[in-house]
Amino acid sequence: MKLPQSYYLQEDVVAIARDLIGKKIVTMVGDQLTSGMITETEAYRGYDDKACHAHLGKFTKRTQVMYENGGVAYVYLCYGIHNLFNIITNTQDHADAVLIRAVEPVDGVEVMLKRRNKLKLDKTLTSGPGNFSKAFALDKTHYGAFLTGDLVWIEENELFRFRESEITTTTRIGIDYAQEDKDLPWRFYLNTSKFISKR
């Protein structure tokens, strides 16, 4: 059920970002289980992608986990407020990552509502990378966490099937500084879901 490490070791991060749509992501934090179906992702490709934190092999305390073997979490704080959750892919020294930008809630909606200080379920509960991370209690303590472990993982979603036409391929958000790479079609979302950060 849990995706094995070999899944994350695949070399095409863009293909993985697309393939993760429809899969189930689960966290077990403080005895509270939350899960959801992944509806929106973006690919960031290590060395040659100007939008990637590891562009041209940039190696800092923040980016170091990106260079590990695929199957670990890369979480960083954005705008001083939001934790953004990424999955590291490819083999060691290839700093590729997939940003999870939105999910559709499945289990633990009450827990998510509490974490988000909300009273009722609507699409803002888990759409947008900062909102998703907060609802799933993903933060800096998950930096480097193994996705084969018992804290956060991804499962195959046998029951859910969709047509190819339900996946929209488009450009990534918030990376205008990346010059010629800002228009790469590396964002994917399930256009039949309400839980999308931006259409």
Add this chain to the structure above:
DNA sequence: ATAGCGATGAGCT
């Protein structure tokens, strides 16, 4: 030691 800034989200117009 510190200036500059960002893979965002909320609220208001």
Add this chain to the structure above:
DNA sequence: GCTCATCGCTATA
């Protein structure tokens, strides 16, 4: 569409 909260990372000195 516009503003701004908020702070750790990064580069530079």
